[in-house]
Amino acid sequence: MSASESTEPDVAIATPIRIFDTTLRDGEQSPGCSMNAAQKLVMARALDTLGVDVIETGFPASSEADREATRLMARELRRPTLAVLSRCLPGDIETSLRALDGIARPRLHVFVSTSPLHREHKLRMSKQQVLDLAVTSVEHARKYVDDIEFSTEDGTRTEHDFLAEVVGATIAAGATTINVPDTLGYATPDEIRSLFRFLIETVPGARDVVFSAHCHDDLGLAVANSLAAIEGGARQVECTINGIGERAGNCAMEELVMALKVRGAWYGADTAIDTRRLVATSQLLTRLTGMQVQRNKAVVGANAFAHESGIHQHGMLRHRGTYEIMRPEDVGWSDSRMVLGRHSGRAAVSHRLRALGYTLEDADLDRVFAAFKDLCERQRVIEDGDLEALMHGDVAGDGYRLAAMTVSDRGGRASAQVELSDPDGRKVTESALGDGPVDALFGALSAATGLDFALESYQVHSVGLGADARGEANLSVRDGETALQGSGTSRDVIEASALAWLDVANRVRRAQTQAPARALRATS
Numbered sequence: 001m002s003a004s005e006s007t008e009p010d011v012a013i014a015t016p017i018r019i020f021d022t023t024l025r026d027g028e029q030s031p032g033c034s035m036n037a038a039q040k041l042v043m044a045r046a047l048d049t050l051g052v053d054v055i056e057t058g059f060p061a062s063s064e065a066d067r068e069a070t071r072l073m074a075r076e077l078r079r080p081t082l083a084v085l086s087r088c089l090p091g092d093i094e095t096s097l098r099a100l101d102g103i104a105r106p107r108l109h110v111f112v113s114t115s116p117l118h119r120e121h122k123l124r125m126s127k128q129q130v131l132d133l134a135v136t137s138v139e140h141a142r143k144y145v146d147d148i149e150f151s152t153e154d155g156t157r158t159e160h161d162f163l164a165e166v167v168g169a170t171i172a173a174g175a176t177t178i179n180v181p182d183t184l185g186y187a188t189p190d191e192i193r194s195l196f197r198f199l200i201e202t203v204p205g206a207r208d209v210v211f212s213a214h215c216h217d218d219l220g221l222a223v224a225n226s227l228a229a230i231e232g233g234a235r236q237v238e239c240t241i242n243g244i245g246e247r248a249g250n251c252a253m254e255e256l257v258m259a260l261k262v263r264g265a266w267y268g269a270d271t272a273i274d275t276r277r278l279v280a281t282s283q284l285l286t287r288l289t290g291m292q293v294q295r296n297k298a299v300v301g302a303n304a305f306a307h308e309s310g311i312h313q314h315g316m317l318r319h320r321g322t323y324e325i326m327r328p329e330d331v332g333w334s335d336s337r338m339v340l341g342r343h344s345g346r347a348a349v350s351h352r353l354r355a356l357g358y359t360l361e362d363a364d365l366d367r368v369f370a371a372f373k374d375l376c377e378r379q380r381v382i383e384d385g386d387l388e389a390l391m392h393g394d395v396a397g398d399g400y401r402l403a404a405m406t407v408s409d410r411g412g413r414a415s416a417q418v419e420l421s422d423p424d425g426r427k428v429t430e431s432a433l434g435d436g437p438v439d440a441l442f443g444a445l446s447a448a449t450g451l452d453f454a455l456e457s458y459q460v461h462s463v464g465l466g467a468d469a470r471g472e473a474n475l476s477v478r479d480g481e482t483a484l485q486g487s488g489t490s491r492d493v494i495e496a497s498a499l500a501w502l503d504v505a506n507r508v509r510r511a512q513t514q515a516p517a518r519a520l521r522a523t524s
Contacts, residue, residue, distance in 0.1 A: 014270040017260065018236040019253060020054040020212060021047050023285065024069070025085055026250055027240035028058070033289040040069035043288060044077060046281045047241075051272045054081040054107065054236070060099035061092040067099050074102040083107035083149065088137035097144050108141045111151035111179075114158040114166055127162055134166055135173045142174030149177035151214070156180065156187040156195065163195075164203050171205040177236060178211050182225055185218030185248060189228035196232030212236035215251045217243060222251040227259055230269055241285045242293055242300065254278045254299040254331070262326050279332030292457065299331050306337040310345025313338055317351055340387070342376035349387075356384060358391060380487060389510050399423050399506030400449055402498055407437045416440035418498065420448050423509065438497055445498060449505050453477035453484075460493045473500040479508055 024040050024047075027033065035043065040057070047055050057073055058066030066084075073082055082103045086096035088110050100106040112123075112134050119125055125133070134150065141148050150170040155163060167178050180199065182192065192213070200206045213229030213236070215222040226237045243252030257273045264270060282300035286293055295303045305328040307313050315322035320336065328336050338348055346369050353360060353368070360368065371390045375382060404419040417431040418441070430447035434440030438458070446452050457476040471493035475486045484507055488499025 013268070014264060015235070015268055017230060017234075017269050017271050018053040018210065018212075019051075019257070019271050019273055020056065020083070020214075020236050020238040021052040021240065021253060022056040022214075022238050022250065023047070023240040023244065023253075025056040025058050025066075026214075026238075026246060027244040029246050030244045030249065030289075030291070033244055033291055035069075035288055037065055037068040037072055039288045041072045041076070043285060044069075044073045046277075046284050048077050048080055049274070050277050050281050051274045052080055053272065054083050056083045056085060056109065056238075057099075059085045061086060061089075061095045067095075070099045071102070074100075074104075078104040081105040081107050081147065083109045085109045085111065086141075088112040088133045090140065093137060093141055097141070100145065105147070106145055107147040107149055107177075108145045109149040109151065109179075110137050110141055111153050112137070113153040114163060115154035116159070117157065118154050131166055131169060135169050138170045138173040138175050146176070148175045149179055149212070150175040151179040151181055153181060154183045156182040156191065157184065160195070160198060164199060167199055168203045168205065171203065171209055176209055178206075178209055179214050179236075179238065180211065180229075181214035181238075182216060182222075183214075185216035185222060185225075187215075187225055188221065189224045192225045193228040193232040196229050196234050200233040210235050212238055213251075214238035216245065217248040217250060217252075220248070222249070223255045223259065226251045226256055227267065230260075230267060242282050242291070242297070244285070244289070244291060252298070254282060258299050258326060258331060261330075275331050276329070277332055292459075304328075305333055305335075306339045308339040308341045309343045310348060313348035313351075314345060317347060340372070340382040341380060342373070344372075344376075344382075352384070353387060353391070356387060381485065383484075383507055386507070386510070399509055400502050402495070402502060403427065405441070405444075405495065405498055407441055407494055409437045409440075414440040416444040418444045418448055420445075420502075422449075437494060441494060441498055442501055445501050445505070449502075449509075451505050451508055453479055453504060453508075456483070458497070460497065471496045473497040475500045475504055477504050484508070 024043060028035055044055055057070040060067045060070060070084060082105065084096045084099050086092040086108060096108055100108065112130060113119065114130060119130055138148055138150055152158060152163060152166055196211060200211060211234045213226050213234045215225040237251060237256055239251040239253040239256055241253055243249040257271050257275060260267050260269050260271060261275060279300050282293060293301055295301050298304060307316055307323060312323045324336065338352065340348060340352060349369050349372055350365055368390050372382060375386060401421040403421050407416045413433045414437045415431065415433050419427060419429045422428050428448045430444050432440050432443030432447055434443050455477050459474045460471055462471060470489050470491050472487060472489045473493065473496040477484050484504050486500045486503030488496045488503055490496040490499060
């Protein structure tokens, strides 16, 4: 097959896979990720726009917040199915049924544990008691709602014959979707694939319902297991944005969806998700919960389409397919990023300089590249402003420098005083109050430099071990429409924070200084 031929199946014959999003229920159970009703509604709107088939709104019997969130969604969302979770208990089911009132496309999702461990130690019930409870609960719910999903909690650790018996009985009782969760993330892809095939091929009525997979990530296999379940016959996958959820989390929707998209010829399946909105939805969840996405996270991580290695950058400049299997635009990124750093080669630096308007002879490029490599030993990432400074022969690090600082926090309003050396060598001293030492510090630096940024993220972590460990601070800020990053390292984390802030300030200063020259080159 030639490179120009598509390996994707015809969309018309691709098996449709329903996406059941449980970000607002299972995902919210991730420690530190709870959302109030208003925040849940904002997230639900985004999931609706994304094209999610089923949104699990919460666990109504557990809290008033979940009930209120479901009411808000019921008033506004008409396209997707809205599901609520309920234990197989009469009181829970009644509460959940009331929560479903007014929903255009309601689903009641009932569950009970089926594994030996859960039966003995959690439920203290026999097989027959679990079976009877499952059947009576589905029958009860089906009197009021046509769309009933039944889940066998810890299904992958349940005896296959008993699991088949429970599944068959609940199908006969009126369940329309059967979910077999890998609740502890214990199964392997081969086991999941075989289990779904076994149930679908042997249980009476199995081909008349939709089988669903709900996989946790305790062994890092949630996405792989969900894909294996699809191979085994599952036609619904339960997942979350960014893979958030209990313990190690759930199957990450963005990874599952793009695996089906990129490897469509292999799976012959696809979803209705608008993949171009994956990054925006991921970033919305981050803002709502405060849980950051790791930079090397697949699909939506900041480094997912970033290239620093000289070998990789050289390949990308020749043909993006050498080191990318999907287009960044297809998931919501604006473009791939060529990150200039210590691993970058001469070709990448030359390419970036040309993009900035510089065309250099070999000897001049050799000089700039040597200065670039020298700067890389002191600075992790080289931005456009840094290249501009190198082109003009500026000394790396020129700009505002920290001469002294004093920060105090006496339990009330924190205060900070900074003394800077400005780009002309003059001393500048300013102070500020803040809600904490870092807030006060950044306020004082802003007053001293006359620069103000919209802070998007701030992180401090340790670099090194033991007595030699240092603190590194990383900032992400927005200056108008431009996103900037800065970093600083010191044995004192507050000083590292100041250095990171000044790193950004100097980038902005260089950009402002060199903008007229860049504009002149563009018109010449």
